[in-house]
Amino acid sequence: MSSTAVASGKIEYSNSVEYSDSENRNALIAVKAHLIGGLLVFLLMMLAGLTMRAVQGTWLEIGADLFYQIMTVHGVGVVGAAGIASTGVLWYFLRQYVRLSNSIFWINFIIFLTGVVMILGSIFLGGYGGAWTFLYPLPAKSMGVWSTGAAAVFQLGLLVIGTGFLILYLDMGRGILARYGSLSRALGLTQLFGKEAVDYTHPATVVAGTMVMIVNFLGIAAGAVVLVMGLINLYTPEFQPDALLMKNLIYFFGHVFINATIYASVTAVYELLPRYTGRPWKTNKVFYAAWFAIVFMVMAVYPHHLMMDFPMPQWALIVGQVLSFGSGIPVLVVTGYGALMIVYRSGIQWSTTTKLLFLSMFGWAAGVIPAILDAMITVNRVFHNTLWVPGHFHFYLLLGLLPMIFGFTYHLIGEGRQGDQLKATDNLGFYAYLIGALMTSMVFLASGANGIPRRWATHMTEWVTFAQVGTVAAALVVLGALIFTLRALISLPRAADPR
Ligand code: HEM
Numbered sequence: 050m051s052s053t054a055v056a057s058g059k060i061e062y063s064n065s066v067e068y069s070d071s072e073n074r075n076a077l078i079a080v081k082a083h084l085i086g087g088l089l090v091f092l093l094m095m096l097a098g099l100t101m102r103a104v105q106g107t108w109l110e111i112g113a114d115l116f117y118q119i120m121t122v123h124g125v126g127v128v129g130a131a132g133i134a135s136t137g138v139l140w141y142f143l144r145q146y147v148r149l150s151n152s153i154f155w156i157n158f159i160i161f162l163t164g165v166v167m168i169l170g171s172i173f174l175g176g177y178g179g180a181w182t183f184l185y186p187l188p189a190k191s192m193g194v195w196s197t198g199a200a201a202v203f204q205l206g207l208l209v210i211g212t213g214f215l216i217l218y219l220d221m222g223r224g225i226l227a228r229y230g231s232l233s234r235a236l237g238l239t240q241l242f243g244k245e246a247v248d249y250t251h252p253a254t255v256v257a258g259t260m261v262m263i264v265n266f267l268g269i270a271a272g273a274v275v276l277v278m279g280l281i282n283l284y285t286p287e288f289q290p291d292a293l294l295m296k297n298l299i300y301f302f303g304h305v306f307i308n309a310t311i312y313a314s315v316t317a318v319y320e321l322l323p324r325y326t327g328r329p330w331k332t333n334k335v336f337y338a339a340w341f342a343i344v345f346m347v348m349a350v351y352p353h354h355l356m357m358d359f360p361m362p363q364w365a366l367i368v369g370q371v372l373s374f375g376s377g378i379p380v381l382v383v384t385g386y387g388a389l390m391i392v393y394r395s396g397i398q399w400s401t402t403t404k405l406l407f408l409s410m411f412g413w414a415a416g417v418i419p420a421i422l423d424a425m426i427t428v429n430r431v432f433h434n435t436l437w438v439p440g441h442f443h444f445y446l447l448l449g450l451l452p453m454i455f456g457f458t459y460h461l462i463g464e465g466r467q468g469d470q471l472k473a474t475d476n477l478g479f480y481a482y483l484i485g486a487l488m489t490s491m492v493f494l495a496s497g498a499n500g501i502p503r504r505w506a507t508h509m510t511e512w513v514t515f516a517q518v519g520t521v522a523a524a525l526v527v528l529g530a531l532i533f534t535l536r537a538l539i540s541l542p543r544a545a546d547p548r
């Protein structure tokens with residue numbers, strides 16, 4: 050595979066897969082549907098987040114039941130939106146190197162929407178409010194707040210969505226194997242271990258896509274197992290699986306799934322920064338080693354969610370802690386360093402597209418720091434279940450993941466092409482979003498450092514000011530996201546493929 054940067058800043062893929070024009074048209078529509086679907090859900094869920102902050106800040110009064118329904122829909126909604134939008138990003142780039150099926154891409158999308166309807170019904174009609182983590186045995190023990198049926202439909206909805214993704218990953222796996230022969234070759238391991246000469250043009254997207262496919266397949270499979278066990282328990286209460294095993298499976302699944310959304314979306318950085326700087330993204334042994342390490346690390350660190358579960362085997366917690374120090378770092382370093390090197394003195398033209406992509410590097414890197422802190426057992430003892438935790442993940446999701454997705458959307462729109470004028474509204478959106486997201490995350494972190502618990506509908510008087518500042522911050526994020534989403538709704542449908 051060879052790819053060269055040409056003067057226009059475009060990469061020519063000499064060995065790309067050939068598709069017919071109608072296949073390409075259809076694929077572009079499908080990618081746009083994933084993005085628009087994802088952005089709309091993000092926007093709605095941000096309004097839900099704003100609502101929660103306003104409730105905690107006593108500016109809005111709703112019942113505790115409704116608060117937990119909103120918290121549940123927010124958690125599951127953003128994770129789902131992250132999943133579907135990041136899949137859109139990865140699929141768009143991956144199909145340029147391996148043949149992927151449009152139909153399966155659409156099927157997953159439709160299955161996803163079906164699951165979304167089920168989940169919305171379970172929450173707002175059935176009253177389910179047991180959080181997106183459906184931690185066993187909570188769904189079965191609502192004390193009358195929701196019915197068994199509501200809890201079941203929620204879990205069935207997740208199961209349905211997982212099945213769609215499994216089908217999609219099978220297609221990705223098939224495509225990757227057909228093109229590269231083995232997963233290790235696709236990951237660049239044959240080059241890393243000297244069985245093949247290093248090929249600097251081996252696509253970063255193929256490496257990332259293979260990693261995502263492997264870990265998410267296993268993560269979702271674990272999720273399916275635990276969902277089925279939970280469903281059986283709902284209707285056959287004599288069947289009582291081990292609660293600690295259930296928690297392990299749930300957090301393995303949840304941790305891997307949300308992390309994989311970042312590893313899928315980072316392909317936008319690998320693919321697009323080269324286009325805007327005219328410098329190709331060269332893969333090398335360090336790059337392969339980092340991605341190889343992360344295949345295992347992302348799966349092995351999940352016990353950092355169980356550090357206060359004292360019956361957990363000590364070694365698992367220690368492994369979780371030690372690996373958490375390093376998890377994310379390898380890929381982050383090769384990506385951050387690579388991005389800096391590509392941009393440095395490249396004469397890059399800053400547009401909303403490139404600003405968002407560059408911001409994502411900062412947000413991801415900076416967001417990892419509070420995450421690592423929390424993964425230390427001694428710190429976790431203090432910060433566990435405080436708002437520190439939403440603080441760290443909102444940081445790298447709002448400032449790392451979402452800018453990748455927004456940046457890709459802006460690229461598809463065609464914003465920031467040579468000579469284009471920057472739009473004032475895009476600029477406003479960018480800075481409203483940036484400042485709001487920073488504030489939202491920092492207020493969460495500060496709240497956690499002050500011992501304010503997470504997942505409390507009602508806050509004590511001395512916590513209320515934090516929540517009020519958080520509400521203002523949230524409003525800014527919503528404004529930014531609203532501008533981005535409106536821009537996508539207006540410009541995306543008729544945008545031609547900028548490739
Ligand atoms: C305007 C933007 C947002 C605001 C104001 C916001 C606000 C909130 C609030 C208030 C909570 C509950 C905190 C508590 O435990 O008391 C929460 C939880 C959460 N948020 Fe956000 N959020 C926003 C965007 C996002 C985004 C974009 C993501 C992911 C991509 C996200 C992921 C989550 C997750 C996973 C939870 C945990 C839910 C749970 O504890 O079950 N949020 N958010």
Ligand SMILES: [Cu+2]
Pocket residue numbers: 304350351353354
């Ligand atoms: Cu985790």
